Amino acid sequence: MKKLVLLILTLILSVIFVGCSREDDITLKSNHPPTQTDKDQIEVITSFSMIEDMTKSIGGKHVKVTNLVPIGTDPHDYEPKPDDMKDIARSDLILYNGLNLEGGDKGWLAKVLDTTDYQKRNAVAVSKDVKPMYIGDEDNKEVNPHAFIDPYVGEKMVKAITSSLIQKNPEHEAYFKKNEARYLKSLHEIERDYDKKLNSIPKDNKVFVTSEQAFQYLTSRYNLKEGYIWAIDTEENGSPEQIKNLVQFIHRNKPPVLFIESNVDKRPMETVSTESNVKIYPKPIYSDEIGKKGEDADTYLSYLRYNLEVISDGLNSKNK
Numbered sequence: 001m002k003k004l005v006l007l008i009l010t011l012i013l014s015v016i017f018v019g020c021s022r023e024d025d026i027t028l029k030s031n032h033p034p035t036q037t038d039k040d041q042i043e044v045i046t047s048f049s050m051i052e053d054m055t056k057s058i059g060g061k062h063v064k065v066t067n068l069v070p071i072g073t074d075p076h077d078y079e080p081k082p083d084d085m086k087d088i089a090r091s092d093l094i095l096y097n098g099l100n101l102e103g104g105d106k107g108w109l110a111k112v113l114d115t116t117d118y119q120k121r122n123a124v125a126v127s128k129d130v131k132p133m134y135i136g137d138e139d140n141k142e143v144n145p146h147a148f149i150d151p152y153v154g155e156k157m158v159k160a161i162t163s164s165l166i167q168k169n170p171e172h173e174a175y176f177k178k179n180e181a182r183y184l185k186s187l188h189e190i191e192r193d194y195d196k197k198l199n200s201i202p203k204d205n206k207v208f209v210t211s212e213q214a215f216q217y218l219t220s221r222y223n224l225k226e227g228y229i230w231a232i233d234t235e236e237n238g239s240p241e242q243i244k245n246l247v248q249f250i251h252r253n254k255p256p257v258l259f260i261e262s263n264v265d266k267r268p269m270e271t272v273s274t275e276s277n278v279k280i281y282p283k284p285i286y287s288d289e290i291g292k293k294g295e296d297a298d299t300y301l302s303y304l305r306y307n308l309e310v311i312s313d314g315l316n317s318k319n320k
Ligand SMILES: [Zn+2]
Pocket: 076, 146, 212, 214, 233, 287, 288
C-alpha cells in the first residue's frame, strides 16, 4: 500500500515538473554564463542605501533586494553580521559602489567576497565607469568614494545596475529598460536643475563647507571652493589641528554658511561655527546615505533634489 501511494505521488510530481519545466526550458538548452539566473526574482544584495533604492526602482517586481549597511551607519567601515553572510551566500547578484566606498581592496566587503569565489564573480561595482577623483596629498592619494553626490554620476550607476540586471535575467530586459527610461527622465530634469541653480550662484558665494570632504565630484563640476574638517570618515574626525585649518580657510574664503551632514558628529562643525562666526545652515545635508523612509530625501532622486535646495538656498544667503 505504501509503495502504491509513493508511486502515485511520484507520478503526480513528475507531471507537475514537466509542466513547469516547459517555461524554464531555457536553462537546459541555452548556453548561459554560469552566473545567470532564470528565477523570476533576482536576489540582489546592495552595499548601501542609495544602490538599494536605485536597484528597487529599476528591478521592480523582478528583484528581491537585501541591503547591507543600514541608514545611520557609516558605509566606509562596516562589520558584516552573520545574517549578512547568509544573505550574500544565497544571492544572485551583489551590487556595490566601488571607488573605495566599502573600504577598497582590503575593506569589509572585499574580505567577505574573498571567502567565496562564486560570489566574487557575481559582484559588480556600479561606479566602475566613473572617473575617480582623489583626496589627500600627492604622497597619500586616496580615491574619493562619494561620486554619487553628483547626479551625472548617478546616471552612470543606474545604467550599470540596469545592465547587470539584464545580464542576470535577459527575459525581463524590456521591463528593466522601461523602468530605466522612466528613471533617467527624472534624473535628466534634476541634472538640468543642478546646472541652472549651481551655475547661477554669485561668484563670491561659491564657497562650500561640510565636515567630510565628500562633495568633491559636485564642487569640481560647479566650481565651488570646498572646505572641510576631515578628508574621509575613516580618519580622525575633528582634531584641534583640523578645526584650526578650516577656521583659517573660512577667514580667507568667507562662505555664506556651513553645512553639516546627516550622519556625522555635529560638535566639530559647531566649534568651527563658534570660532569663525559663520552660521550653520539649519537643515542637514545628505552625503553617503539617503533619508529614512518617510523623511526628507528618502529616495536617491529626492536626495538629489533635497541637497540642491539646501545648497542653493544656503549659498545664496548673505551671512557675511
Ligand atoms: Zn563618507
